[in-house]
Amino acid sequence: MHNGHAALLSRSRAIPALPPEGSDRHVVAVDIALFTIQDESLKVLLVKRAVPPFPGWWSLPGGFVGRAESVDEAALRELQEETGITTVYLEQLYTFGDLDRDPRGRVISVSYYALVDWERFRLKAHSSAKGGAKPAGTRWFSVNRLPTVAFDHRKIVTSALERLRNKVNYTSAAFQLLPKKFTLSELQRAYEVILGQPLDKRNFRKKMLQLGILKDTRERQVEGRQRPARLYAFTEARVIKLQEKGIIVPF
Amino acid sequence: MHNGHAALLSRSRAIPALPPEGSDRHVVAVDIALFTIQDESLKVLLVKRAVPPFPGWWSLPGGFVGRAESVDEAALRELQEETGITTVYLEQLYTFGDLDRDPRGRVISVSYYALVDWERFRLKAHSSAKGGAKPAGTRWFSVNRLPTVAFDHRKIVTSALERLRNKVNYTSAAFQLLPKKFTLSELQRAYEVILGQPLDKRNFRKKMLQLGILKDTRERQVEGRQRPARLYAFTEARVIKLQEKGIIVPF
């Protein structure tokens, strides 16, 4: 649509060029905080840097935005290259634009956070990760016990966590961290590790079932020598808004 | 702090250069949706484009990010150049990174929204706007009656509005649209034009006063031939969080 206008206008008047190479052009990077739930705790994926700056330090997966890709595409590409994962919930977080973020020079970073369920990750991860650019190592870290990380990536993780904690309160984002079928106990544990708080079992189940977004699959999950749990599925394909209560919400 | 590390590391190992000029570097712009309340309606400031692309069309104030300024600084600078305003509430919104946003070529746009009160704007505006780059015209448009705008600026305004509507529900952002001293009726009208809904007077006043964030200035505002209204002031210097109720908020 904009291209249509452009074509139209360019016939009558020349379109001025953008700032030329070498003047006000910038290196733009993407950095992604990928979360999952594993061993009853919320984890974020870090990669070990092989080259300076910060060689040997842990950092978020990410890289430079190329010339022929959108910023979102760059984020997906980097995630795919460094983890092999292709289908994730991905959401833009914030753009960090200070001058001294990177010791190499001025780099503007568009940060994202992403959610995967642990099972899906284990299946796909590394099966298609790029050989040549393979990082020295990738590891999940509990968000409560992060190592020292490179650049301002600590700030990005903090900001992603804050967003995630807000988001699970009024959207169905938490479901992105679970497999397609899950028990209510698993769902509750997901909320608990995200929020960092224990929740009341009866109140939790009451609220979740009231929302009408869960489908009883009629299947059971046998996990040990105890009563098997019902498996539920989320009814929506996408992350949806569950409510929007505020101080003043006359909608 | 990162500079400290950089200095340390550069002594032992060379820091690789960023992508060179002319390869994967990008033009980065800022676009700002500046809101105010005027004549009982929520307005956004648009500027008339003097040069292609989209000559004669309305667009959001904005421009390219320079080499020696942070992205936030660029947003403030553009706002100052095009409106003369220096002190506003400014918050980053979203980064639009698609390839075909601009007919001139690939431009990544970091969008912001800003809030000013009409009185402050009338005093400062244009008193210090840059002469040379002065746009053909700037005008306030009611958000309900926007003209056709250039680029994807419609999307930016929509996104800014959505953010503003959410934000006033759980923070004190709406106060940024009012002068230092205001009546409760003015505050209510601000919420009404932002939300696009009438609100109940008694419930509104009850809730606002309960929050404990308003100081009675003991002054009155005489406005016509009716009972003068109390003038209140907001007790906080900054925008604060008023509440954070969600589905599950055990904090």
Place this chain on the structure above:
DNA sequence: TTAATAGTGTCTCTTAGACACTATTAT
């Protein structure tokens, strides 16, 4: 005195949150 806005309380209903026991299965 009148026009015009400021200012004020109560009641109902919904919802949040505290709280403890029974059910079902594998071993």
Place this chain on the structure above:
DNA sequence: ATAATAGTGTCTAAGAGACACTATTAA
């Protein structure tokens, strides 16, 4: 039978929202 987790209901208190009249001033 026992260990281990699944699953279930009630009560209370707080808050949201509906609703209408009196107060005060300038003109």
